[in-house]
Amino acid sequence: MSNIHHQDTDTLAALVAPYRKTGVTKRSEDNIRQSVEELLSQMTLEEKIGQMSQCADSEFSFGADIEAGPTDVLVREGRVGSILGAFNSHRTFELQKLAVEQSRLGVPLFFNADVIHGYQTIFPIPLAWASSWNMEQIREACVIAAREATASGITYNHGPMVDISRDARWGRVMEGAGEDPYLGSLIAKAQVEGFQGDNLFNEETLIACLKHFVAYGASEAGRDYNTVDISEWMLRNIYLPPFQAGLEAGSASVMNAFNFYNGIPIAGNRFILNDLLRKELGFDGMLISDYGAIDEIYVHGAARDRKEAARLSLDASMDIEMVTQLYEQHLPALVAEGKIQIEQIDEAVRRILTYKYEIGLMDDPFRYIRPEKEVEYHFNAEHLQASLELARRSIVLLKNERRILPLPQEGLLQGDMTVALIGPFADSKDMLGTWQFSRYKEETVTLREGLQAKGIADTTLLYAQGSGVNEAIPGGIEQAVKTARAADVIVLALGEHSEMTGEAASRMDISIPAPQQRLAEELVKLGKPVVLVLTNGRPLVLDWFEQHVDAIVETWFLGSQAGHAIADVLLGDYNPSGKLTMSFPKHLGQTPIYYNHFNTGRPVTEENREEKYISKYLDGPNDPLYPFGYGLSYAHFTYSALKLDRDIIKQGESITVRATVTNTGNMAGEETVQMYIQDLYGSTVRPVKELKGFHKVYLQPGQSTGVEFTITEDDLKFCNAALEWVAEPGEFKVYVGTSSVDVLERTFELI
Template identity: 35%
Template sequence: MKTIQKTIFSLAVVIAAFNTNISAQTKSDIPLYKNPKASVENRIKDLLSRMTVEEKVGQISMPLGWPMYTKTGNEVEVSEAFKKTLKEEYTGMLWATLRADPWTKKTLANGLNPELAAKATNAIQKYAIENTRLGIPVLLSEECPHGHMAIGTTVFPTAIGQGSTFNPDLINKVATAIAKETRLQGGHVGYGPVLDLAREPRWSRVEETYGEDHVLNSRMGEAMVKGFQGNNLKSGVNIVATLKHFAAYGAPEGGHNGGSINVGLRSLHQFYLPPFKAAVKAGALSVMTAYNSIDAIPCSSNEFLLNDLLRTEWGFNGFVVSDLNSISGLMANHHIAANSADAAALAINAGLDADLSGVGYGKALRDAVKAGKVSTKTLDTAVSRVLRIKFNMGLFENPYVNVETAKNNVRTKENIDLARQVARESIVLLKNNDHLLPLSKSLKNIAVLGPNADNIYNQLGDYTAPQTEENIVTVLEGIKNKLSSATKINYVKGCSIRDTTNSNIEEAVSAAKKADAVVIVLGGSSARDFKTEYIETGAAKVSAAASGMSDMESGEGYDRATLDLLGDQLKLLKAVVKTGKPVVLVLIKGRPLNLNWAEANVSAILDAWYPGQEGGNAIADVLFGDYNPAGRLPISVPKSVGQLPVYYNSRFPEKHDYIEVDAKPLYSFGYGLSYTTFDYQNLIVENNPSNQSVKVSFDLKNSGTNDGEEVVQLYLKSKTSSVVLPMKQLKQFKRVFLKSGEQKTLTFTLTKDDLEIYNQKSKWVVEHGTYELMVSASSDDVRLKGKIDL
């Protein structure tokens, strides 16, 4: 019996030892890169050691994402195109998988709602992980400038409207909402914010920017980055922010999108780069290169920008991505590369990590590596920067999203309310003679006229997905929502934005004559349609001969030679004003337009930019006094294209007048009116030389009869300096709410960062001298002046 027990015990020991060895062997077989307890850097190193050159190149090649799924009813699966690109190119990134618009040919019928979007991204991740040797999850980048560019999401005002709020805290909330809607559907990287200075209003992409001033852009950029990324990329509701477009993209010669930029080193550092630097310091983890060249060096192969400045000087620790096809553009557009392999080598050697297109790297980069034009170290560095994002987002452990959560938490009531608030805060009151506004809600008859009064897509701006009609509130609908059935509302379109073949101005005039007041909604459009042709980058292909085919006169690719109202719009406006009825002009548009006649002849003017899905309600709130407008212009409005450039912070010497017109803009940066008035008084300036700071305090009082907000702006002007500086420069601003009769003491503190200039020796310094401080209501409306000696 004892012998049997001993044998059984020995056998148990052997089995236990065998199981232990098997367990140990199993653990040792788990690759380090799949161990969530290992450090990210060790996981990256381990994974790189296991990858082939082809797999590495695949990780930094990003083809277009929308062909990568197929939809059948309520189910989504990966497409044969995805299976092919994964097998042949080892794809590790996709761009705009959930995008829908006329370019992608994705509509409300064949595109994806949030529930199906979550299913699509889950299917892509599952197939990639289960059908590749290393099981690396896919990084999905999405367009997110004023909402996730996907069906069923919340559409906020475009960036030029967001800039008009002068309210970074509000824009932080917008970014937080956009990030959550994107991440819940499976997106990881959001393209935005756009930090280009819009110093050329003929340029087609003004609407995507926060305006002409680098300080305003910096504060908005910081707000967007922090809202997008939050404090934890593994949260499931945050995404990586991608700064666009690096650098100096917004002032192309002649307004030609992607054209060359003539800017000096000092202008680059003093104006164009600070928004990017501020956003990098705020933690941005991705930067997109611009199409243009600077001083004859394309941004996509500019080692000074991408390595020396961005990484060495600023400490950027994310990855750089090309704009669509810009690596190929080194050969095809800029003509500095003889072939695609040379173009790939130029880009990656300069510090451009990822290729948005799937063809700029791919075979071209593999050939460059094989030919010795790109080292293994350079390739590994680029790949590691993309892998680092994947590890830090937790995608190796949790690549999937919850379909039900996406279905129920995108375009929530909270986000719709936020869209309305942003739209209200973005509206700029340009003129209000004889206090025509706000209109009375007891009007018996009101005429609502114009091509943008009841047009869904003209209200939303570029980079917007198709929308169901019930999701968007137009101006006509907003007015109907505001007024009772006792008011008769007559709507007549009157004309189109560009097409002059179907105008019905006489009918519009007839409606105006019967009305107690007229609201006429004019402007522009970035609304893409299925008739428009597109080039490979997604920009519209413009033909002057086809000007009557579409309303679109703004948006990527639609550069202008003039800034006049197009089509029969001015003709319609003149005819309506001639009736003698009270007329309110509402502008929905993406860039400054010629408003000379309107300023001289129309009693009240509101600028709403592209106000998003709740624009109609927001405009009605302002028209009828439920909200007191406080938006301020983030870009100057010229009187003529012959004045350009006309931005407020141009350098000395002061501009002199032309023969035909003076040198001043029609409306200056920072301008905007209110239904109440504000008094500024009791300025106190305290200089603290020990820490190079200046404290500025003053009293602000709402001296009018309505509650309202004022946007207080602090400008600085140097009496003398070692380099030529702007005639004035915004340094800080604050949006303040005051009840009627209320007074507050406000304080600004200027720090070393506010006072520094980029001197002759290319150093940031605070120079000794006398400075003038201007507390202002706009760039040309100074209320209090003081001076400091540093």
């Protein structure tokens, strides 16, 4: 951090100090309830609606231009209760002062931000950290993100995103945990626990907001904001479980999805938001619209006008309107006309005020603005180390022909061999991905810097960019070929730039962009060993690379320490252990593709693959290139002796599953042992496999260990056609292995 920034921080700390209070303690629930009612009784209708309104205060925009008054005026007049995007702590202090000192009732503001995978220290994107299958480190990443964000005055997160996503064309797959409800639920829980901690009164915890409720990840054709049309049976079996897990973990907030359900946009969908979320699932926290989503009810064509859109949203129990002003413009008239009741508004404001008391804002409005903690926490060594460790675990080794990896570090250090590092991501700082707003982007460690930090000299580590991400460089390929000719091994760093993933970044073609493809084709012609290192935010179509390069390393967008993490893996200082949480298609036409699909009435089998009238393509396989759960290691793990302690159970009983895992390689490594269950028949069709458990084991060369799972009746439950969660009697298969495909199997029965 620069001296100038230190001086600014010291100045702000001196300004904030007189406003901070000491001895403030957490209020009891009864005390909060009474205080909320007392404050509510003092509010005018306009002030109540103000608490339900949020305005933006940054140059960032995530939708159409929004008409709104100046932020300072809105705050001073009590017309907003929360601010989105005031990333500067000077600004949060200034606006909070206005709210507390100049609005009539002095109600403090929430400051909201999208803290998705780090605040100043950036961690791997969520799709990457999901590949770690490591709940403890994911939780810790969220703890650190909350610690850094709250030091700057941020109190309310617009995350985590817990949408199940199966179509890699959708840009927002990078924000979630992938295609599996079981793993997605565990990760949702870990993130909520990380952001919110044990106690929201702690000034280093952040209100979590589960988004996007619900089924946004099922957008047709992978196109953002597009139509979603699924049955309630599919909703409950696939898309709802991660939200249920996040709610059970205590998430204080939920955000609606942009799509519609049963023809009604979710921002105004009473069944989804009120009946399902609030009544059935018991959610009593704050429900916030996504950016402009109430206005979009009208744009969808599901309301006569914007006034009707505001009514529908309030009727659906929406508490906070993000950035648009339909509540302010139309709720007073709707109350006067008797089309909505003041009690509906009171309920919304009651929920908002309850959390303002809960986190201590009402008693100490400036408690989260801590410039001295910004200096201590932002981008500090401990946080960077945590980012590095999670980045290493997030890397997935997809191919390693002839064991070309790890590269011989000793030979590189001694100059006995040379590496050509080529591609637009060879020395790029675009390793953070989207959905981050760090001031420290220029301190991101590039792949080239990571290798240089190992002590590899420039005479050994040859470099050429070769091409841009989406554009050719004049003479770039020629220079890259010349550089590669002088090397023993080519490390080819290709991928997507960060703006090609995330919100509003859907792609029709999820191949490596054409200029990079041409670069790769020319380099492969040299006949030298080629290692492909990918930087990307979604599964890509990699079939050509699978056929033509020797090794493929999926590194995603790894965050602030990306280059160090990748270098550790390439040189064998860290043995990769990541496992995919989204299937990689072999061809684009397979999307959406996912492991836990249902059998059709004419499924493909080994015996009928050559027949025509079955559920298959004429011009390619049904199977993905790399399936869910897949990921190689420099070690080699073999599975044996899969046994069940019984093969028949009654309801209420359990089965113990045991298997032996052996490291038959010559390097120690970590393996994620996965257990899947298949319900062979039921009252509704059932998936061909469902993940139901996993264990991590670390084994030395030649070491074996027993791994044990317990299957209970709950593991066999699903939502039937009557929308009841049941475990039906019948036969099941249990699979244990290294991926969703490479497994051992046994059969048992529930009677």
